[in-house]
Amino acid sequence: MTAVPQDRLPLAVTMGEPAGIGGEIAAKAWAARRDDGVPPFVLLDDPDRLRALAARIGLSVPVQAVGSAGEAVSVFDNALPVLPLALAAPVVSGRPDPANGAAVINSIDRAVDLVRGGQAAAVVTNPIQKSALYAAGFRHPGHTEYLAHLVGLTSEPVMMLAARDLRVVPVTIHVSLRDAVKQLTTEAIVHAGRVTAAGLARDFGIEKPRLAVAALNPHAGEDGTMGREEIDIIAPAVAALRAEGIDASGPRPSDTLFHAVARGTFDAALCMYHDQALIPLKTIDFDTGVNITLGLPFVRTSPDHGTALDIAGTGKAGASSLIEAMKTADLMARIRASRPK
Template sequence: MKPRIAVTLGDPAGVGPEIVARLCAHAPTLELAELIVVGQRRLLEAGARSCGLPAPAVEVVEVGQLLKITPGLPSPASGKLAGGFVEKALELVQAGEAAAMATAPISKEALQAAGYSDTGHTTLLARRTGTERPVMMLAGERLKVVLVTIHKAMRDVPGLLSVEGIVHTAQVTHDSLERYWGIAAPRLAVCGLNPHAGEHGLFGDEEERIIAPAVEELRAAGVDAVGPLPPDTVFWRATRGHFDTVVCMYHDQGLIPLKLLHFEDGVNVSLGLPIIRTSVDHGTAYDLAGTGQANPASMIAAVRMAAQMAMAGD
């Protein structure tokens, strides 16, 4: 049986309704998954019109009030709807009405303007599921990265790194690669923080104080982790097949190489939650909203990955 995937519309002022409309018209994906769109039929149909598509024939779970939304103009109202769509999709998965959720992009700023304390889907879902430390993975065919710290100011990153945090991130990643990707004994590369991984304390000591002890602990627990490795070359090595995933110390360390290779078809996966959640790897693209030009490939990849994970996790 095809897994049912709850697909949110994202911030209605962004490209979400358009990429979801294109997803609903993507026959190969409809063969893999049964879609339940979580949002408003009116918004989905407006997205379809922008793309020159007929109204999608798909189940829609209606959420929130009907409001006037202008493509490209986010507001507290668009942020509130976006947050409501995510919460409803989570409820559907928790109730067993969907096997997984796949989310279209939201704006963190609009979400907070609507009164949410969260810095995105990941923290919202972690808060709502009582998950202390979710792990953000971004995945493409050639490269997978996970982040030890996520949406944090650069100046705070060194102080937020800990042996425990690195070990947790790598262990959750290891277990997920085995469970959902069927990789036996996943090989993890652990990045340094500083140029050339500090070059033995020449510039920065986080490698010796924090990252190397974390790698030792992981290896003692049977995880095939190596590092700290110089961040400027580790991604090139990973794309040559040396590692299954690169454990990165901060957001842009991992997401710059990932998006350079995979902006069009990469998937954001939340690991360590009690549910399966995938997402696009791009943002709301307000500059394109309403034009029908947004590329749906990442949304399609997110739904396909959610379906595969749901099948693998059964």
Template sequence: MSRPIVLTCGEPAGIGPEIATRAWAALADKVPMLWLGDPRHLPSDAVYKVIDHPSEAADVSGRALPVLAHPFAGDATPGTPDPRNAQGVIDVIARAVDLVRTGDAAAICTAPLHKKALKDGADFAYPGHTEYLAALAGQSDVVMMLASDALRVVPTTIHIPLEDVPAALTPNLLRRTIEITAEGLRTQFGITAPRLAVAGLNPHAGEGGAMGTQELDWIAGLLAQMRDEGFDLRGPLPADTMFHAAARQTYDAAIAMYHDQALIPIKTLDFDRGVNVTLGLPFIRTSPDHGTAFDIAGKGVANPSSMTCAIRMAYDMACA
């Protein structure tokens, strides 16, 4: 495949620019890619070449990081976001979406954002990357999958307080999460008949109603109905027995009910190589599973493993 993976710059004051250059060095002869951002924000020792069009990236990326320049209003000071750069960060995401939707690029791999910097500098109206990408794509339902070689897991509810989860967790939300996950595994991961394991909400999946009744009230019934419709589902299962090695061999992805139920196991199993994948978009989007790391930005010590895995996964999905 010659179409490149687009790497967005993310927050210029974070570790995004430096892990992009180090990820390129690891994948230069394996994955065509380009970096979309202001070349001034790359590390001083970065090996890069400015290109005019994504079609040039494949020929360049074996010897230098291809850069599709997008000028920003301010410089980048590691660890200190500049509000003048907020609009540039937002515009780069939109430009990356245009590139994949026109067919000039194969997929998007986004570097971490700093949400407060975007709100302070540009009155950014979205909770984060995923919601903005969904809006750009005109999609109302998307799913966040965390993926590594050890595990794929999807939280049904995401960034809300734990006390709000039971009310937010509705039959329609769980159904759409399962449907989007199954479709994404088929179309973007090449898994013809996806097997999904679904966690219960309560400890021990409610233990027959002794520890909560949602499993009896509607979760088990919904899963039974979807099995009748052809979905390969197990559950609701006790979350504390779903993630050991033998259990993970029985499914292609796990559906969790809330944020930590999903992220604790994958970060325990494969902390440095987890990848955030957005399913339900009309294009491929991956991202490293970490933040801007202002405390180490510019020091040359940031681990590029998650970014490297995110680029590689985007490429493999585009080839599936």
């Protein structure tokens, strides 16, 4: 198959949970393509269900089935291009059906194949409903782990969240606070720092990334009087990163790490647990945060929200986070493609 020229590669956008808001926000992103500078993309979904959805919510979006990514680029100005996928069961908004789990997974697989085959610039994933996929036999904790499995990664990729002027990386992610403290290790922090620094250089063009490493305890532990994690776990990780030539600083107290002046002193913050990273990011920019996976052999982004089953099919879902994910993926892919191999 002949590859599409690099400057004409579309993004490959996955279906996500069909009973959620993925189809709606993808259609709204296409409708905003001129006003918001949305780059060309192809959606891997069921064209008929998208047409019905657009009609139901009163959205004037022509849907055109295409046979290739190259064709998607040629029709993007005039219609939402869709590489057709078959759904096993009718879609009821707000009510995920495990019978459609295979189509959701197939959408991810095909998006990755397009990128790895030189037919698309990057993967942008719509949110999935993991409980429905688990019921269909899915055996991975989420998108990130599945993507790592698809490409045979031997080391964990890293999740980075980006907003208007802040990038954060949670070292521990979807676990309780109690378990996050138990799981926190020097090795995990060093791995997150290495992958983050490499990703900032490769995909954002930051040649000498600056990493701020957050403390776990109040006041960075107050010399051990409020906990020894800073002394025993975090400081050794910072030292190890610096020994590798990475500009890492810390442990830095998290209550003073995210104000405007402090944000100007680093390119990304390594945070010790989920909410330490997500609270400042969503406070600063709730609507346009982007989920980025670092450490994959291709660019992958996602909107920083879930399937929103409670409003699916009502026309209320906003596309701003997906649009930002698309624009970020396009920029990252262009920077990556421009770097020496």
